[in-house]
Amino acid sequence: MARSAPLSSEKRYAVGLMSGTSVDGIDAALVEIAGEPGSPREVRLIAFENTAFPADVRKEIFELFDPAKATLDRVGRMNVALGELYAAAALSVIAEAGVAPGEIAFIGSHGQTIYHAPEHRYTVQIGEGAVIAARTRIPCVSDFRPADIAVGGQGAPLVPFTEYLLYRETERTLLLQNIGGIGNVTVIPDGCSPDQVYAFDTGPGNMLIDGVVSRLTGGSQTMDTGGAMARKGMVDAELLRELQREEYYALQAPKTTGRERFGAAYVEELLRLGEERGLSAEDLVTTVTMLTAWSIGDAYDRFIRDRHPADLMLVGGGGSYNPVLMQFLKQEMEGKGVPVKTQEEAGGNSDAKEAVAFALLADCTMAGIPGNLPAATGASRPVVLGKISW
């Protein structure tokens, strides 16, 4: 992820923390940044750690996705408990890097999304920044999304600004496809300026695969590791066609989504449809794996292809570790003339990418520089994101 020029004396260390919609744990990245906030010359990943959530914490977070169960008391307690876990993750990656905590300029912490409702002008990320700052004694930027929503945006996706900084090319148009819980794409046209970058959520990432596997295994498995189940099943073409009718895919961008649409209730409906059609567990997993790959190709056809025929799709996020999903995606995209590579195949680090992004966004915040891309979020203007706990 290095850009060309050498490091200078203005270099600073920062920690980025991310826990995404899959709720698999906390990603912590320690980076060294050189150059101007918002246009750094170089960003170096010094250390990275992923810490799984304790099982009881993960279970409780899933309970909080249901607004009927997310009482003030439960949300309040989890806000503080996550602040403690994020602080521990930050201190751990700092120790791993062998850097003194006093040398870290700031932490950027995304928090845990428990509800995302931009249509009602709110989104909720918890994990108290004041706790992170108090435990680490490092200033912490948190709660990045509301500032964008306050000026009419979706509050997401926010990573595209950092993708522009780190990946832009003069000759090739790139699609950066993240397959986390949700799938999201960023389009970086060749030789573009930041205001020409656009992005949106393509639909489910691993959320449906994880949900179906978890329900079918009584919770003993939380993902289709290595695509083991999908590899054994067959796509049910009729069910696939029915699922493709979900209205989200045709909605115009800017658009974002989450568990409110593709969460527990949707998974229950999938199980019902699978049972009605007499599908095996494997057939259902293969069908939703295909649906996920299809939704990414469909988004390209509907919203990107005519404006920006792409030279390469770079895939990151945990979905890139599912070989069946990757095989389906390659078939989809290569049929449209777009080669597909994983971040790792291109020399990147797929796991660290979003945590690095929140360190870079916090760098902007600390300098009072906007971090949103209105073309990605739909905001009326660029704004400074986040809240600082000193």
Ligand SMILES: Nc1ncnc2c1ncn2[C@@H]1O[C@H](COP(=O)(O)OP(=O)(O)OP(=O)(O)O)[C@@H](O)[C@H]1O
């Ligand atoms: N070895 C693997 N085989 C299959 N799937 C995997 C593997 N490793 C990770 N995954 C999938 O990736 C998911 C985690 O992806 P990731 O950490 O990118 O999501 P996230 O950051 O929580 O989500 P988002 O980007 O939507 O916020 C897991 O829940 C699982 O579905």
Ligand SMILES: CC(=O)N[C@H]1[C@@H]2OC[C@@H](O2)[C@@H](O)[C@@H]1O[C@H](C)C(=O)O
């Ligand atoms: C509200 C929320 O947490 N959105 C996430 C989620 O996970 C993927 C996709 O949906 C993306 O829109 C966003 O995250 C990334 C980090 C972003 O803001 O760019």
